[in-house]
Each structure stands twice: as structure tokens, then as C-alpha cells.
Amino acid sequence: MTDTAATDRGLPRAATTTSTRPLVIDLAYGHTRVGAVDGPDLTDLLEDIDADVIVAGGVRIGTEQRWREVFMQMIGGYRGPVLVGHPSTWGAVRRGVLAGAAGSLRPDITLVPRAILVARSHADVTVSRCAVVETTHRPTHHRAPAPPRWDVQRLRRGAVGWEAEESAVLCPAGSTDAVAAAVEEAIDDGVEAVYVDGDDPAEVDQAVDLILDHAVAGRVVSVDHRLIARWGSRVAHIEPLDFGDLDAQVAASSGRRGVELTRWRVLGGVLAVVVLIVGVVAAVALIRPDRSPAPADHLVTQGRTSLLIPTDWQQTEQSAPSGATSSSVQLRVVFVAPDDGSRILLIQSTVRAGSTPSSVALSLRNRIAQRGDDVVSEFSASTRFAGRDVISYREAPASGAPIRWYVLVEQNLQVSVGCQAGTGGDSVDEPCAQAVASARIAPG
Numbered sequence: 001m002t003d004t005a006a007t008d009r010g011l012p013r014a015a016t017t018t019s020t021r022p023l024v025i026d027l028a029y030g031h032t033r034v035g036a037v038d039g040p041d042l043t044d045l046l047e048d049i050d051a052d053v054i055v056a057g058g059v060r061i062g063t064e065q066r067w068r069e070v071f072m073q074m075i076g077g078y079r080g081p082v083l084v085g086h087p088s089t090w091g092a093v094r095r096g097v098l099a100g101a102a103g104s105l106r107p108d109i110t111l112v113p114r115a116i117l118v119a120r121s122h123a124d125v126t127v128s129r130c131a132v133v134e135t136t137h138r139p140t141h142h143r144a145p146a147p148p149r150w151d152v153q154r155l156r157r158g159a160v161g162w163e164a165e166e167s168a169v170l171c172p173a174g175s176t177d178a179v180a181a182a183v184e185e186a187i188d189d190g191v192e193a194v195y196v197d198g199d200d201p202a203e204v205d206q207a208v209d210l211i212l213d214h215a216v217a218g219r220v221v222s223v224d225h226r227l228i229a230r231w232g233s234r235v236a237h238i239e240p241l242d243f244g245d246l247d248a249q250v251a252a253s254s255g256r257r258g259v260e261l262t263r264w265r266v267l268g269g270v271l272a273v274v275v276l277i278v279g280v281v282a283a284v285a286l287i288r289p290d291r292s293p294a295p296a297d298h299l300v301t302q303g304r305t306s307l308l309i310p311t312d313w314q315q316t317e318q319s320a321p322s323g324a325t326s327s328s329v330q331l332r333v334v335f336v337a338p339d340d341g342s343r344i345l346l347i348q349s350t351v352r353a354g355s356t357p358s359s360v361a362l363s364l365r366n367r368i369a370q371r372g373d374d375v376v377s378e379f380s381a382s383t384r385f386a387g388r389d390v391i392s393y394r395e396a397p398a399s400g401a402p403i404r405w406y407v408l409v410e411q412n413l414q415v416s417v418g419c420q421a422g423t424g425g426d427s428v429d430e431p432c433a434q435a436v437a438s439a440r441i442a443p444g
Contacts, residue, residue, distance in 0.1 A: 022081040022110075022233040025074055026117065026225060029087075029136040029199040033229045034074050042070065046087070046138040049094050067101035071109070081108040083233055087138055088115040088153050089167075112232070115153035118195050118223055119162040121231035124332055124347075128157045128367070131191045131217070133170065135198030135207050147173035150198075150207055152186045172210055183214035191215070197223035218349055218414075297434065303331040303348050305415050308438040310431055313337050313344070337431075340422030344435050345403070347416040350444075357382070357409040361391045364407070368393075386437035406436050411444055 026033045030043025048054045048063060056066050075082055086098055095111055102109035115132035123130050134151045150170040155162050168186035172179055187194060194217045198204045204222050211220045300309045309315075313335040335344045351360070361381035368376050378394040385392060391407035401421040408415055417439065419432035 022083045023075065023078050024083045024085065024117065024229045024232040025071075026085045026114070026228045026232065027087070028085075028114070028225060029138055031199070032074075033225055035229055036226070039074060040070070043138070045070065047140065049090075049097060049139055064097050064100045067098060068104055071102055071105055075105070075109075081110070082106075083110050083112050083117070085112050085114040085117040085228065085232060088113040088132065088134060088164075089137070089151050113153070113164065114197070114228075115155060115164065116162045117228050117232035118197060119155050119157075120234045121227040122195050122221070122223065123157075123162075123193055127192045129165070129190050130155055130193045130195065131187050132223075133194060133196045133207055133211065135196065135203045136200065147171055148203065154187075154191060170207075172206070179210065180214040183211060187211060187215040187217060189216050191217045193217055193219040193221075195221060195223050216352060218351055299438075300335075302333050302346060304413060304442045304444060305346065305348055306438075306440045306442075307346070307417070307435045309335050309344060309435060310337070313431075337422055337428075340426055342422035342426065342428045342431070343403075343418070343420040344428070344431060345416070345418035345420070346435075347414075347418075349414045351409075351412055351414050353412050355409060355412065355414075357389070357391060357407075360407065360409050360414070364391065364393070386433040388436055388439075390436070404432065408436075408439065410441055413441055413444060415439065415441065 023035050024033075025035075025039065027042060027046065030041055030046050032039030032042055045054070045063075045066065051063055053060055054063050054066060055061075071084070082102075084098065084102065086095065090113075098111055102111065115134070118132045119130050132153045132155065134153075135148065137149070137151070148171070150172065152168040152170055153164055154166045154168070156165045157163075170182055170186050172182075174182075194211050194215065196204050196207045196211070198207070201222075208220050208222055211217070297308045298311045299306055300315070315333060315335050331346075331348045333346045335346070336342070358381070365379060365381065368379055374396065376393050376395055378392070380392045383390060383392045385406055388406070388408060391409075393405055393407075395403040395405060395418075397403060403418045403420045405416055405418045408417075417432070417436050419428050419435075421428045
């Protein structure tokens with residue numbers, strides 16, 4: 001039995017407040033977070049999850065009772081729902097200890113595997129399948145030194161949000177060919193993003209590098225625990241896809257806090273795009289002859305992409321997750337009209353070398369067929385819009401106007417321009433055409 005007296009110290013006092021937004025408690029690997037603040041060190045308590053009785057502060061106490069005390073102190077006076085993220089590999093017995101402790105306190109505490117919290121907080125609307133790799137295990141049982149074993153959880157975005165699809169184990173020790181085969185088997189070609197987490201930053205970096213070398217996923221990044229606490233409740237009980245923090249920022253900047261902004265139900269992964277460099281002269285033909293281009297339009301540069309956006313449109317962006325490497329950086333930006341909430345969306349991400357508009361179009365078509373619903377329609381592998389050769393399709397989100405997406409592919413970069421009309425009934429065609437026609441991408 002391990003003395004867990006350390007868990008009596010440093011317990012943050014949650015704010016006494018009532019909220020409909022869940023408080024996320026991330027147990028991580030012992031170094032916990034309670035909402036936005038660091039929580040107590042529960043490493044010893046996680047290690048002793050299989051024990052019936054532990055020693056806390058020199059006193060023998062039942063493990064479940066000790067967890068009940070810890071939860072009570074962590075939650076404090078918070079009167080909203082609570083999500084507790086536990087190690088993803090824990091089975092029914094270990095989860096049962098936490099469930100017994102939480103259930104005796106209040107009925108609105110929900111246990112969630114950390115892999116799902118990671119997917120909710122790190123995956124954007126372009127991702128329908130991802131993998132979470134965890135390099136640290138609790139409990140460790142203090143066995144003799146052995147080659148590292150990394151747990152892999154493959155997840156799919158379903159009708160109720162992220163769901164575990166399959167699990168695997170990666171053993172990075174061995175020959176190069178064996179390791180490559182293991183990575184390719186654990187993280188198949190359908191995985192669009194990989195998020196790596198663990199208690200040892202050096203081992204996390206090792207896993208990121210190894211997966212980048214042998215997997216085809218477009219993004220491989222380390223997990224930012226601050227994002228889990230902040231966005232782990234996203235789409236926990238609403239629609240399966242949304243822009244989360246972008247919606248909140250747009251609502252604040254547009255001054256329409258009472259208006260429910262669009263929640264997305266998008267074909268995962270179909271927004272990946274890359275810009276083809278083409279002249280902007282053809283865009284003039286799309287502007288009504290009785291009206292010249294608005295002088296207020298200005299050139300906006302985001303990442304490697306530049307395009308024309310009306311000056312008075314509000315801009316919000318979500319940077320790549322902390323730890324992103326140069327080969328996995330992604331940038332998402334939303335531009336919103338101040339009068340009616342019309343939107344232009346820009347998404348950039350890297351793709352494998354040699355990707356072409358044809359190969360991207362084939363991938364999108366296959367994903368649409370696999371999805372089997374009518375969220376995405378009017379798919380065209382090659383069409384002409386605003387003087388550009390693009391892949392296009394129409395998305396019907398759960399709420400709000402349809403979104404027209406225009407996909408361009410070049411220089412191993414994916415860029416997607418989405419156009420959505422607002423609530424005022426005005427057409428978004430002109431600023432949309434201008435954005436697509438003027439898009440330029442700099443060499444990587």
C-alpha cells in the first residue's frame with residue numbers, strides 16, 4: 001500500500017457557481033487538472049486503483065472512499081455537471097471504483113475515457129477518424145524495466161460524438177521494419193489525425209517522430225492538457241461536430257450572443273484542401289456589371305494562404321495545437337459579416353507529398369459513399385468556380401444555412417474555402433467568389 005498523503009495537499013477549490021457547461025476534471029496520469037487550474041497530484045491514488053484499502057495521511061481508508069473525498073474537494077461548490085476523464089485502458093472494475101465514489105456524491109458526474117476527451121478537444125471539423133496514443137500507464141505495478149508499450153485508441157465520430165472504434169498496442173522496440181509494420185497496423189490509412197499523450201515529454205516526442213515516419217495521418221501532434229480541460233465537454237451531448245471555441249468567439253465579436261450559431265455535422269475529413277495558383281482576373285466576370293468591387297476589401301494572409309475578405313468582417317482563428325510539428329500544422333480561420341452573420345471559412349493543413357486534386361477528390365468521394373447519409377451532396381470532383389478548377393460539394397449542417405465548399409490542391413498543402421449565408425437573406429456569392437478567385441498560396 002502506498003501512502004497517498006500527497007493527495008491531501010494542493011486540492012484547488014472550485015468556484016461556487018452554477019453552470020450548464022460541464023466542469024472537466026482530467027485525471028491524466030496523476031498530474032490532474034480541474035477546469036483551467038492545476039489539480040492535486042493523484043499519481044499514488046491511480047497506482048493503487050486495484051487495492052481495496054490504501055493509506056492516506058497515515059490512516060487506512062477504503063480506496064473508493066478516498067476517491068469520494070478527492071472528488072468532493074476537487075468539485076467544491078461547482079453546481080453544474082462534471083466530466084471526469086480517466087485512463088483510456090481502464091476496464092469495468094477500475095471504472096467501477098470511480099463510478100461508486102462519484103455516484104454517491106451526485107448523479108451528474110460522468111466518467112469519460114481520456115481518449116474521447118482528447119478527440120473532442122483537439123480534433124476539428126475536418127476529422128472523422130483519429131487515433132490517441134498514450135505512452136504512460138497507470139497503474140504501472142512497478143514491474144522490472146521492460147520495453148515501452150504505447151496504447152492506441154482509434155476513434156470515429158458517430159451520431160452521438162466520438163466513440164472508441166478499436167484499440168491496439170505499439171511496441172516501439174525492435175527492428176525498423178517491425179516497428180514500421182506495427183505503426184501501419186495500429187494507425188491505418190483511414191486515420192486522419194494522431195494525438196500523442198504521456199507523462200514523459202521525451203517519450204511523447206519519440207512517439208510523435210516515430211508515427212510521423214511510418215503513418216500517413218496528415219497531423220501528428222502532442223496533446224495539450226489545457227485544451228482537454230477547456231474543450232473536453234465539447235459535443236458531449238449536442239451534435240457530433242461543431243466549431244466549439246470558434247462559435248463562442250464569433251458570437252462575442254458579432255454581438256449576437258442570443259443567436260445560436262451553427263453547429264456542424266460535416267463529413268469528417270472532407271474539408272481538406274489545397275489551393276491551385278490561378279489568376280484573379282476571371283473573378284471580375286462574377287461581379288455584377290452595375291457594381292464594382294468594394295474598395296473596403298483587403299488582402300488577408302493566414303499561414304501560407306492569402307485571399308481577399310471584406311474589411312468589416314470579423315475574424316477569429318484557432319491555431320494548431322501545442323506541440324504541432326512543421327509537417328502537421330493546421331490553421332482554421334472564420335470570417336463573419338457583422339450585419340447578418342454570413343461566413344467565409346478557411347482551413348489549411350498539410351497532405352502527403354504528391355497529393356493531387358484527383359487523388360483528393362477520389363478520397364472525398366469514397367468517404368461520402370462510406371458515410372451513407374445526405375449531409376454532403378452535389379459532390380463534383382472537378383468544376384469551375386470563380387475562374388478556378390476546384391472540387392466542390394454542398395454541406396447541410398444540423399442548423400443554419402447550407403455551406404458550399406471549394407477545394408483546391410497544391411504544393412502539399414490543403415486549403416478549403418467554405419461559404420455560408422447568414423440570417424439576413426443576402427447572398428454570400430460575391431464575397432465567396434472573390435475569396436476563392438483571389439486565394440494565393442506561398443511555397444512551403
